[in-house]
Amino acid sequence: MARMKFLCDADRCIECNACVTAxxxxxxxxxxxxxxRVVTLNxxxxxxRSVSMxxxxxxxxxxxxxxxxxxxxxxxxxxxxxSKDLCIGCGYCFYACPFGAPQYPRLGNFGSRGKMxxxxxxxxxxxxxxxxxxxxxxxxxRLAQGKLPLCAEMCSTKxxxxxxxxxxxxxxxxxxxxxxxxxxxxxxxxAYRETIAT
Amino acid sequence: xxxxxIRIRLAxxxxxxxxSVATLPPASAQQPSSVNPTADAVKEQQLLQQLxxxxxxxxxxxxxxxxxxxxxGREWRQFHEVxxxxxxxxxxxxxxxVLLIFYLTRGMLRIESGRSGINIVRxxxxxxxxxxxxxxxxxxxxxxxxxxxxxxxxLLPLIGPSAFSSWSLAAKYAHNFVSFPFTLGVILIFVMWxxxxxxxxxxxxxxxxxxxxxxxxxxxxxxxxxxxxxxxWIVVIGGAAVAITGYLLMFPFYGTxxxxxxxxxxxxxxxxxxxxxxxxxxxYIGTIGMEGAFEAMGAGTVDLNxxxxxxxxxxxxQNLGTGPSELQRRPSATPAE
Numbered sequence: 464m465a466r467m468k469f470l471c472d473a474d475r476c477i478e479c480n481a482c483v484t485a486x487x488x489x490x491x492x493x494x495x496x497x498x499x500r501v502v503t504l505n506x507x508x509x510x511x512r513s514v515s516m517x518x519x520x521x522x523x524x525x526x527x528x529x530x531x532x533x534x535x536x537x538x539x540x541x542x543x544x545x546s547k548d549l550c551i552g553c554g555y556c557f558y559a560c561p562f563g564a565p566q567y568p569r570l571g572n573f574g575s576r577g578k579m580x581x582x583x584x585x586x587x588x589x590x591x592x593x594x595x596x597x598x599x600x601x602x603x604x605r606l607a608q609g610k611l612p613l614c615a616e617m618c619s620t621k622x623x624x625x626x627x628x629x630x631x632x633x634x635x636x637x638x639x640x641x642x643x644x645x646x647x648x649x650x651x652x653x654a655y656r657e658t659i660a661t
Numbered sequence: 662x663x664x665x666x667i668r669i670r671l672a673x674x675x676x677x678x679x680x681s682v683a684t685l686p687p688a689s690a691q692q693p694s695s696v697n698p699t700a701d702a703v704k705e706q707q708l709l710q711q712l713x714x715x716x717x718x719x720x721x722x723x724x725x726x727x728x729x730x731x732x733x734g735r736e737w738r739q740f741h742e743v744x745x746x747x748x749x750x751x752x753x754x755x756x757x758x759v760l761l762i763f764y765l766t767r768g769m770l771r772i773e774s775g776r777s778g779i780n781i782v783r784x785x786x787x788x789x790x791x792x793x794x795x796x797x798x799x800x801x802x803x804x805x806x807x808x809x810x811x812x813x814x815x816l817l818p819l820i821g822p823s824a825f826s827s828w829s830l831a832a833k834y835a836h837n838f839v840s841f842p843f844t845l846g847v848i849l850i851f852v853m854w855x856x857x858x859x860x861x862x863x864x865x866x867x868x869x870x871x872x873x874x875x876x877x878x879x880x881x882x883x884x885x886x887x888x889x890x891x892x893x894w895i896v897v898i899g900g901a902a903v904a905i906t907g908y909l910l911m912f913p914f915y916g917t918x919x920x921x922x923x924x925x926x927x928x929x930x931x932x933x934x935x936x937x938x939x940x941x942x943x944x945y946i947g948t949i950g951m952e953g954a955f956e957a958m959g960a961g962t963v964d965l966n967x968x969x970x971x972x973x974x975x976x977x978x979q980n981l982g983t984g985p986s987e988l989q990r991r992p993s994a995t996p997a998e
Contacts, residue, residue, distance in 0.1 A: 474699050480720060497721050502729045504703045504717035512702040514717075516729040525738040531809045532826045533817060549826040551833050553809065554913065555741070558923050559734040563726055571913045574837040644697035649705050653732045 465627035466541040467584055467606075468655065469615065470635055471515045473646045475622035478503055478513035482614035482623050486517070489585065489613040490602025496566040498582040499614050512646070515623050517614070518543065518564035518582035519654035526556035526565060526581075540606065541628075542584040547600045552576035561653045584625070585612040632659045705730075714920075725914065737923040741930070745810055749934035753807075756938040760945045770951040772967050773879075780962035781979065788853060789961055795846030795896075801839045803937045805832035810930065840907055847900035850893070857884040858893040863974065873971075884975040892943050899936040903929055 478501050486492065486499045499517035504510075524543045527535030534549035535556075545556075554576055557565040567576035587604030590597035597604060605612060615625030624631040632648070639645035639661040648659045708715045715730040784792070808816065808829060817825045864887035870880040872888050880886070885893065906929035909917050917925065947954050953967035968976045 473702075483721075495723070497723060497726055500719050500721055500723075500726045500729075502717040502719045502727050504708070504715065506718040510702045512699065514715075514729055525734050529738050529741050531813055532829050533813050533822065534826070546822075549822055551826060551830040553833055554910075554922075555926075558919060558926060559738045559741070561730055561732045561734045563728055563731070563919075572911065574833055574911060644700065646699060646702065647705055650730055652705075653730060653735075 464539045464541075466629070467520060467626065468541070468628035468631060468651075469517065469519055469584075469612075470624040470631045470648050470651070470659075472622045472624065472635060472638065473512050473514050473649055474642075474644065475620045476501065476513040476515055477620055477622070479619055481617050481619055482515050485613040485617040486582070489605070490583070491598070492580070492602065493568055496568065496580050498564075498566065498580070514649050515614070515618075516562055516650065518560075518584070519562055519650050520582075520584055521561075521654040522656060525559035525561065529555045529559040531555060536589070538586060540584075540586070542586045542606070544583055544586060544588055544601075545579065545581070546589050547578040547580075548589075550578045552578055556581075562650060582612075585610070628655070635659055636661055725919075728919070731919055733920060733923065737926070740927055741810075745927075745930045745934070746814075748931055749807070749810055752934045752938040753941070756941045760942065760950075764945070764949065769949055770874075772953050772964060773877075773970060774966045776953070776967075777965040779965040780960075781965055781968060781976075782961060783957040783963045783968070784961045786961065789958055791846055791849045791853060792958055794842055795850060798839045798843035798846060799940060801835055802843055803933075803940070805836040805839075806933050807937070808832050809836075810934075837911055840904065840911070843900070844904045847896060847904065850900075851897045854885070854893055858890045860887070860890060863887075864890060879970045879973075881973045882971065882975065883978065884972060886972065888946075892939065895936065895939045899932050899939070902932045903936065906932070 480501050483497065483499050483501060487497070490498065492498055499515060501513055501515045503513045505512065520541060520543045522541075524535065524537070526545075527533075527537070527543060530545075531553055532549050532551055534547075534551075535543060535545045537543050552567060552571075552574065554565075554567070554571060554574075556579060557563075557567070564581045565579045566581060567579055569575055569577045583601050583604075585603050585605035587593070587597040587607065588601035590600065592607035593604050603613070610616070611625045615623045618624075624634060635645070635648060636659060645661050647661070652658050705715065709730065709732065713731070713733055714728060716728045719727045809832075812825065812829060816828070820828070861883075863881060863883060867880040867882055867887040870878050872886060873879050874888075906925040909915070909925040910922060910929065913922060947958065953964050957963045965976075968979075
């Protein structure tokens with residue numbers, strides 16, 4: 464099986480937010496929740512750079528480790544998913560996540576966060592693939608249809624890559640070799656304990 | 662001659678120039694992109710080294726989402742999944758083991774001179790109400806709190822994920838809302854018993870004699886002995902620590918960041934498991950550990966001989982205040998409430 468990963472080639476990201484829009488639309492993500500967002504560092508200053516960030520589907524995911532009810536599971540493709548039926552909305556995954564991926568539908572005072580929501584790598588949840596129940600809770604299951612996450616598929620500059628980690632790492636390496644520079648795979652060291660040698 | 666010399670030099674120079682141009686690699690033609698347009702842009706490792714956090718600006722209202730990387734979540738995970746489990750297990754199981762060994766070797770500490778049959782008031786109705794309100798809250802908080810840390814290892818395999826989630830959800834809400842009467846109880850305990858819990862010289866002597874727990878002596882004590890004072894300050898300081906950190910966690914992002922909440926959770930977890938261990942000792946000595954102790958907080962009265970043995974100076978204070986005849990009348994004056 465593949466080991467699915469995201470890779471944001473920050474030298475290509477133009478902060479168009481198409482990935483954010485694609486994600487919200489494809490998964491019918493509720494108001495107030497953003498599974499993916501584009502953040503601009505040094506905005507308006509020299510050295511500005513934009514990075515598209517969502518759940519990185521970490522190797523040995525911290526969210527899964529700290530969950531008090533073990534509601535997380537990793538698919539055969541290396542995608543980190545969770546069960547909203549089991550989630551108790553304690554917020555621990557949000558403390559542990561290095562990427563700020565877990566989101567909650569409510570403010571969270573008095574522990575009333577509601578069920579956690581995060582990027583599913585367009586892989587739905589524990590329900591039957593592409594069932595209405597799965598769509599309602601988790602959004603689309605494109606992987607079961609043989610498609611990649613829509614954020615990466617929609618990326619206008621192909622900055623955001625999704626797919627098997629080794630393949631997208633090779634694409635990135637080839638790009639860097641050809642154009643002569645690259646800022647590295649953002650978040651990979653934190654998420655996967657490895658970087659792409661360029 | 663001079664003109665010829667100039668011509669020769671020009672020719673040599675031209676030749677050298679031609680040769681040098683011809684042999685130089687046409688850099689700009691083969692590698693047009695060797696200029697890095699983002700060379701001066703921010704770099705991930707550099708940002709992480711500076712702040713251990715990468716934060717920028719986004720275009721959605723949720724400002725929290727502008728932080729894209731904060732790897733210290735990995736360290737908090739190490740604390741929560743490894744250290745806290747060890748600290749909690751050693752503190753709670755260690756205390757239970759110590760108490761069990763103590764009970765097996767010493768048994769219940771008896772009233773040496775037997776019961777006198779005369780009861781004197783030790784805690785009034787309000788004091789007992791505050792104690793039991795706080796105690797009830799504490800037990801609910803302790804069980805639901807331990808569930809969050811140890812439940813998935815102990816209870817989840819027994820009852821299955823669905824039942825465990827339902828129970829944990831209820832426990833989470835109980836934990837959050839029971840915290841309010843608990844906090845009130847801690848505040849009342851602090852105010853109500855502060856007068857008797859200021860450490861003094863008598864405590865030093867009491868501690869030197871091992872409180873009578875080790876050996877059979879009965880060191881003198883006022884209303885609260887050094888051991889009880891320790892319990893008092895554990896409740897007040899520990900209670901304040903868990904309450905403050907708990908409310909920080911209950912109201913996310915009110916004055917805290919993710920790093921602040923991680924720290925609050927560390928303090929909350931460590932103080933809480935030590936608190937539980939201390940309260941196990943308190944429960945032990947107040948029930949099966951010592952004859953005549955439970956009724957102090959149960960009925961509110963203690964046997965005169967119990968008071969003589971354990972709180973001699975307090976009893977003397979009581980006698981001074983009320984006179985010996987008063988003492989004799991007390992049991993009838995204050996029936997078991």
